[in-house]
Amino acid sequence: AQKVTQAQTEISVVEKEDVTLDCVYETRDTTYYLFWYKQPPSGELVFLIRRNSFDEQNEISGRYSWNFQKSTSSFNFTITASQVVDSAVYFCALSEANTGNQFYFGTGTSLTVIP
Amino acid sequence: DTGVSQDPRHKITKRGQNVTFRCDPISEHNRLYWYRQTLGQGPEFLTYFQNEAQLEKSRLLSDRFSAERPKGSFSTLEIQRTEQGDSAMYLCASSPTSGSRGTQYFGPGTRLLVL
Numbered sequence: 001a002q003k004v005t006q007a008q009t010e011i012s013v014v015e016k017e018d019v020t021l022d023c024v025y026e027t028r029d030t031t032y033y034l035f036w037y038k039q040p041p042s043g044e045l046v047f048l049i050r051r052n053s054f055d056e057q058n059e060i061s062g063r064y065s066w067n068f069q070k071s072t073s074s075f076n077f078t079i080t081a082s083q084v085v086d087s088a089v090y091f092c093a094l095s096e097a098n099t100g101n102q103f104y105f106g107t108g109t110s111l112t113v114i115p
Numbered sequence: 116d117t118g119v120s121q122d123p124r125h126k127i128t129k130r131g132q133n134v135t136f137r138c139d140p141i142s143e144h145n146r147l148y149w150y151r152q153t154l155g156q157g158p159e160f161l162t163y164f165q166n167e168a169q170l171e172k173s174r175l176l177s178d179r180f181s182a183e184r185p186k187g188s189f190s191t192l193e194i195q196r197t198e199q200g201d202s203a204m205y206l207c208a209s210s211p212t213s214g215s216r217g218t219q220y221f222g223p224g225t226r227l228l229v230l
Contacts (some may be wrong), residue, residue, distance in 0.1 A: 004157075035218070043204065045158070045221035091157050101146065101171060103219060105157030 004025065004094050006106035013082050014114050021077045021109045023092030029053075031097035034068065034075045039108070040088040051075065082113045117141070119222035121207050127228045128197055135193045147190050148219060149182055150206040151175065158206050162208030164190060165212075177206045197229045 005024045013019045025034065036048040044068040049059065051068050059066050063080045079086055089110045120139045128134050132177075145166050149214050150158035161180070163171040166187035179197075184190040194201055204224045210217035 022121070042223065043207065043226070044223040045208075047218055047220060050218050095158075101148070101163050102160035102173070103148075103150075103158070105159070107155070107157050 001050045002106075003104040004106035006090075006092055006109050009107070010112070011112045012112045012114060015084060016081050018078060018080050019082055019111065021079075021090050021092075021111065023075045023077065023106060025073050025075065025092070025094045027073075027094060027096055029096040029098050033095040035093040035095070035103065036075075036077050037064065037091045037093065039091060045091070048077075068110050079111075082111075084113050084115050087111060087113045092114045117211050119207055120193060121205075121222040121225050123225060125226050125228075127230065129230050130197060130199060132195060132197055133193065133195045134193055134227065136205055136207075136227075138190045138192070138207030138222060140189070140207070141220060144209035144211050145187060145221070146210045146212065146217065147184055148208040148210075148222055149190070149192050150208065152204040152206055152224070153202075161192075194227075197227075199229050202227055202229045 003026050008022055032053045036052045037045045038048055039045050049066055055070050066078045066080045089108045091108045092106045095103050119141055122137045126134055147164045149161040151161055152158040154203045160173050161176050162182050164184040167184050179195045182192045204226050206221055206224045208219035210219045
């Protein structure tokens with residue numbers, strides 16, 4: 001079973017629009033960690049944020065914000081006032097305390113921001 | 116401050132040949148990971164080292180795959196008798212020890228094409 005689901009395969013928005021990328025995870029651990037990474041066309045995965053299961057506070061960093069809701073097992077990512085440079089594939093990932101150090105990645109959401 | 120580096124960036128080989136990839140982690144990081152990413156998918160965990168010890172191996176890591184980290188610094192991933200199904204992006208990541216689920220920082224990847 002997929003531990004991380006990113007249902008949106010591709011999204012296109014016009015520059016300056018807001019966009020939300022969905023991430024739903026599945027785990028039986030009470031201690032776990034959630035991540036978002038950005039993968040631009042160059043291929044390198046760029047770390048964006050890390051959240052542990054005990055911290056449900058939402059976070060804002062510039063135009064980026066994250067909404068973590070344990071009740072719905074979701075960790076959604078919103079980009080406000082999107083820019084062309086935001087075009088990339090975005091991955092959500094899960095790390096569980098009891099299953100070692102590996103990350104479980106979703107299949108990614110490809111975001112295209114149209115100028 | 117240099118990030119994770121990987122060499123080569125691209126490799127084209129014929130089926131049946133052996134290939135070796137190198138990863139140099141961030142210097143103060145003692146954890147090192149290998150992942151494989153195929154087109155349209157998220158990275159999949161292959162193996163993990165803490166210092167020179169290989170602590171975890173995925174079922175994806177068949178007998179044809181071997182990874183080493185001889186002095187706890189750089190790591191190599193070798194694929195013997197390559198098959199067309201081995202064509203993928205091979206990603207290396209490193210993380211510090213502090214924090215049980217440290218953020219993983221990724222290199223640019225090695226893209227392998229097996230003809």
